[in-house]
Amino acid sequence: MAQKLHLVSTYTCPYVQRARIILNEKNTPYEITYIDLTQKPDWFQEMSPLGTVPVMRVQDEENNVDTTLFESQVICEYLDETQQPALHPQKPLDRALNRAWIEYGSKLVSAQAGYTFAANEDAQKEKLDSIKSMLARVEDLLSKRNNDGPMFNGEQMALIDAAYAPFFMRNSILEKVKPIGLLDAYPHVKAWSEALITRESVKKSVVETFEEEIRKRVVARGGYMADLFPN
Numbered sequence: 001m002a003q004k005l006h007l008v009s010t011y012t013c014p015y016v017q018r019a020r021i022i023l024n025e026k027n028t029p030y031e032i033t034y035i036d037l038t039q040k041p042d043w044f045q046e047m048s049p050l051g052t053v054p055v056m057r058v059q060d061e062e063n064n065v066d067t068t069l070f071e072s073q074v075i076c077e078y079l080d081e082t083q084q085p086a087l088h089p090q091k092p093l094d095r096a097l098n099r100a101w102i103e104y105g106s107k108l109v110s111a112q113a114g115y116t117f118a119a120n121e122d123a124q125k126e127k128l129d130s131i132k133s134m135l136a137r138v139e140d141l142l143s144k145r146n147n148d149g150p151m152f153n154g155e156q157m158a159l160i161d162a163a164y165a166p167f168f169m170r171n172s173i174l175e176k177v178k179p180i181g182l183l184d185a186y187p188h189v190k191a192w193s194e195a196l197i198t199r200e201s202v203k204k205s206v207v208e209t210f211e212e213e214i215r216k217r218v219v220a221r222g223g224y225m226a227d228l229f230p231n
């Protein structure tokens, strides 16, 4: 099936990053266009039903079919169903459990955005508390699973790992700016994070200037962390 894939992204979106990790894991070629969400182009408004990235255009030139997909998890599952190797568990119950914890991972990503852009230290502390209680639950789950990791399902990379990698990558940047040793209390989560942030598919899922792009966004939002990021 000859298809051309085209992702629309921003430089820092954690949800697009999930799809890029999966594309990298599968060595699938794709094009990418970066937009500024504060000035959404008309063609993007037309293309994205919810006004969010990622959207992925799938062009099947043989059959002259042009389809636009949205929602990161839908895009990742489509990629998984059409490109080798399969990165979702075989058994329906395992797949369902992975999907449930992917959804949970989205809440974690969103709490991390709240922490990153918090207006002041008190608001940030509140977000940090909710991140900690979410991580404690993940740690509990990982410590009771019947595999030794370091990935969620064992040794093999899966869609769920791509869903959490953006959180871990951003955490490693935030730790440089404001060291809090967030993962120290969660050894299984920490080992998972280390396995992911050092993986090629993850390292190559963002632009080379990623840290600078994060800094620019934090500064542009003008919250509590804006002054902590070095210029």
Ligand SMILES: N[C@@H](CCC(=O)N[C@@H](CS)C(=O)NCC(=O)O)C(=O)O
Residues within 6 Å of the ligand: 012, 013, 014, 015, 037, 051, 052, 053, 054, 070, 071, 072, 073
């Ligand atoms: N549930 C969506 C969330 C996507 C999302 O929230 N993307 C952000 C950027 S990271 C966005 O496009 N926000 C729209 C805006 O800022 O106007 C998914 O998984 O794809």
